[in-house]
Amino acid sequence: MIEAMLIGLAAGVVAGLLGIGGGALFVPALTIFLDLDQLDAQATSLLAIVPVAIVGTWRQRAYGNVRLPDAAALGLLAVAGAGAGVVIANAVPERVLEVGFAVLILFVASQLVRRALREDDGDAGGERE
Secondary structure: OHHHHHHHHHHHHHHHHHOOOOHHHHHHHHHHHOOOOHHHHHHHHHHHHHHHHHHHHHHHHHOOOOOHHHHHHHHHHHHHHHHHHHHHHHHOOHHHHHHHHHHHHHHHHHHHHHHHHHHHHHHHHHHHO
C-alpha cells in the first residue's frame, strides 16, 4: 500500500510539473512497479481520480469557479462514459488495451511537443522586434 501511495505521489508531482493527466504516468507505473495487468492498472487509476475530483471541486466551488449545472452534467456524462469504458475494457483482449493506452500516451506526448514548439515560436517572434 505504501508503494502504491508513493507511486501516486510521484506521478502526481511529475504530472503537475508537465501539465499532463496523472493517469498517463500512474498506469504505466502500476504495471511496472506493482505488477498489475493493464485492466487493473487503468481501473485503479480511475478510482484514484474520484477523491481528487471531489476535493478539487469542493475547493474551487469555494472560490466561485464551479458552475454547478455544468459540473453535474459533466459528472453524469463521466459516469456513463466510465460505465461504457468498463464494458469495452472487459470485452476486448488485454493487448488491445495496452496498445490503445500506448497510442494515447503517444498522442499526449505529441501534443506536449506541439505546444512547446508553438510557445517557442511565440517567444522567438517577440525577441526579433
